[in-house]
Amino acid sequence: MFVRHLSLTNFRSYSRLELDLSEHLAVLEGGNAQGKTNLLEAIYLLATTRSPLVTNESELINWHAGGEGPLVARLFAEVQRAGGRIQVEIAWQAQRATMPVRKRIRVNGVVRRVVDLVGQINVVMFSAHDIDLIGGAPALRRRYLDIASSQVDSRYLYSLQRYNRVLAQRNHLLRLIRDRRAQPAELDFWDRELAETGSYLTVQRRHLVATLSDLAHVLHRQLTAGGEGLQIIYLPGLGGGVLGSDWQPERVKPELEARLRQARQRELALGMTLVGPHRDDIQFLVEGVDMNVYGSRGQQRTVALSLRLAEAEFMLGRGGEHPILLLDDVLSELDSLRRRHLLESVSRYQQVLITATDLDGFEPDFLAKAAQFRVDGGTVRPLGIGG
Amino acid sequence: MDIGFVPTAQPVGRLIEELNKLPGIGPKSAQRLAYFLLRMSADEARSLAEAILAVKERVILCSECQNITESDPCLICRGDGRDGTTICVVEEPLDILALERTRGYKGLYHVLHGAISPADGVGPDELKIKELLSRLQGRPVAEVILATNPNLEGEATAMYLKGLIAPLGVRVTRLARGLPFGGDLEYADEVTLSRAIEGRQEA
Numbered sequence: 001m002f003v004r005h006l007s008l009t010n011f012r013s014y015s016r017l018e019l020d021l022s023e024h025l026a027v028l029e030g031g032n033a034q035g036k037t038n039l040l041e042a043i044y045l046l047a048t049t050r051s052p053l054v055t056n057e058s059e060l061i062n063w064h065a066g067g068e069g070p071l072v073a074r075l076f077a078e079v080q081r082a083g084g085r086i087q088v089e090i091a092w093q094a095q096r097a098t099m100p101v102r103k104r105i106r107v108n109g110v111v112r113r114v115v116d117l118v119g120q121i122n123v124v125m126f127s128a129h130d131i132d133l134i135g136g137a138p139a140l141r142r143r144y145l146d147i148a149s150s151q152v153d154s155r156y157l158y159s160l161q162r163y164n165r166v167l168a169q170r171n172h173l174l175r176l177i178r179d180r181r182a183q184p185a186e187l188d189f190w191d192r193e194l195a196e197t198g199s200y201l202t203v204q205r206r207h208l209v210a211t212l213s214d215l216a217h218v219l220h221r222q223l224t225a226g227g228e229g230l231q232i233i234y235l236p237g238l239g240g241g242v243l244g245s246d247w248q249p250e251r252v253k254p255e256l257e258a259r260l261r262q263a264r265q266r267e268l269a270l271g272m273t274l275v276g277p278h279r280d281d282i283q284f285l286v287e288g289v290d291m292n293v294y295g296s297r298g299q300q301r302t303v304a305l306s307l308r309l310a311e312a313e314f315m316l317g318r319g320g321e322h323p324i325l326l327l328d329d330v331l332s333e334l335d336s337l338r339r340r341h342l343l344e345s346v347s348r349y350q351q352v353l354i355t356a357t358d359l360d361g362f363e364p365d366f367l368a369k370a371a372q373f374r375v376d377g378g379t380v381r382p383l384g385i386g387g
Numbered sequence: 388m389d390i391g392f393v394p395t396a397q398p399v400g401r402l403i404e405e406l407n408k409l410p411g412i413g414p415k416s417a418q419r420l421a422y423f424l425l426r427m428s429a430d431e432a433r434s435l436a437e438a439i440l441a442v443k444e445r446v447i448l449c450s451e452c453q454n455i456t457e458s459d460p461c462l463i464c465r466g467d468g469r470d471g472t473t474i475c476v477v478e479e480p481l482d483i484l485a486l487e488r489t490r491g492y493k494g495l496y497h498v499l500h501g502a503i504s505p506a507d508g509v510g511p512d513e514l515k516i517k518e519l520l521s522r523l524q525g526r527p528v529a530e531v532i533l534a535t536n537p538n539l540e541g542e543a544t545a546m547y548l549k550g551l552i553a554p555l556g557v558r559v560t561r562l563a564r565g566l567p568f569g570g571d572l573e574y575a576d577e578v579t580l581s582r583a584i585e586g587r588q589e590a
């Protein structure tokens with residue numbers, strides 16, 4: 001799939017932008033803080049409804065637009081898929097920067113829910129922050145798994161939303177029971193729902209990680225010139241061991257229920273849920289060494305690159321369509337060998353958008369086939385193929 | 388509350404304070420409203436004050452179904468031609484209006500005034516559940532329809548009620564799916580609601 005047209009209104013530093021894009025490679029060149037990352041962010045938002053940069057949606061609105069009344073930031077894209085064209089739109093509206101933001105989603109002009117939008121466009125974003133996936137906290141890795149899975153499986157996103165609400169309610173209830181303001185029997189419903197949604201998330205995440213591990217193993221050997229063996233391992237928050245290799249939902253659900261029962265007293269004492277996919281993690285082993293703890297910055301960066309390339313292959317295999325690849329300023333961090341290998345790998349995809357502060361990192365023959373754009377102070381000027 | 392040190396007549400200060408207690412009314416809005424009220428004619432002001440008092444003095448909860456009413460029992464509980472063997476359990480009084488609009492349901496209602504939500508501090512004791520159980524004692528109720536909202540909290544409430552009512556030998560049903568998940572009964576259209584009632588299933 002690929003984005004044919006992208007439209008931004010009062011989004012970030014842009015007041016208004018209409019941008020036509022074509023298949024294959026696009027290089028967006030511009031200085032820092034000129035708005036090139038926000039173009040990738042816009043496409044990423046239309047695919048996932050989440051910003052890769054901020055959690056506060058109020059920051060997406062261009063508050064300098066001024067004027068009377070509430071401000072609206074709007075993103076719109078027309079996307080070509082194998083089955084035809086679709087139009088997707090998200091609008092954020094708020095009265096003031098400090099007021100709550102209302103979000104409205106449309107698919108082909110009809111108002112829809114988040115679960116209806118996510119999956120319409122598939123994206124994989126490569127960024128300099130990806131290194132934190134390897135070296136950072138487990139929550140980042142769970143978020144990674146959630147966004148990758150949600151894009152190809154709407155039931156996953158539905159289960160995730162439901163799981164998070166169940167978890168919040170259950171944690172409150174545990175504290176109420178501890179304080180003798182509620183009865184333990186009131187946990188029944190929430191336990192059942194936690195096991196129902198949690199087992200689905202667990203099974204899907206395990207499947208995703210196993211697939212990514214196989215794909216990344218091959219890709220990582222190429223990136224390290226035949227050198228290092230990468231393995232990605234799923235560490236389920238319900239504990240491992242007992243299930244062996246049998247990871248069907250009908251096995252995982254009773255297991256999760258049993259472990260909730262075992263943990264009940266500790267959970268009541270602490271007032272929080274101790275078992276379930278909200279405690280999942282994944283581990284990256286290079287030649288058996290845990291990259292989270294012992295990986296050098298260079299190793300972590302290369303593992304992150306392998307992971308993103310594996311994610312793109314996973315989506316292609318799962319969805320049957322090319323995901324759109326967004327590379328945000330990642331070339332400058334890489335040596336020439338990895339840079340060349342990365343550009344070669346992504347060139348196989350239908351549409352790739354690459355931001356860069358300058359064109360030094362690109363081979364001339366790569367630039368010759370890429371559409372180039374100059375991004376400067378909230379404007380985007382097409383320079384044509386080959387610049 | 389901080390309404391600043393604006394010197395003002397004591398009754399105005401008191402009015403601002405009272406208005407500020409309302410949901411969604413901050414100190415600034417309270418001041419604006421107070422000065423608006425101050426400029427009202429005496430008749431208009433009396434009419435507003437009486438409307439507020441009337442809500443408190445005349446609107447009560449029906450001792451049977453817990454719906455808001457002016458007379459006890461309410462019009463529905465007293466109504467001729469209503470089927471007393473079926474009780475439809477809803478979260479809010481507004482849900483009754485939505486179901487009555489369908490004109491398809493002839494049984495009685497019971498309003499819980501909320502749904503189980505530990506995060507909001509609402510447990511079974513905060514809902515009109517005891518009142519529902521006592522209605523089921525010694526009366527020929529054949530079916531209880533659980534029409535709580537199709538979201539997590541509504542489902543939690545329905546499951547809890549089923550656990551209490553089923554052992555009494557009363558048939559317990561739940562509105563059919565088809566209502567949008569996460570939606571409120573109040574906003575469902577009449578056709579969808581009618582189908583949901585007709586297609587209800589064993590809970």
Ligand SMILES: [Zn+2]
Nearest residue numbers: 449452461464
């Ligand atoms: Zn009544």
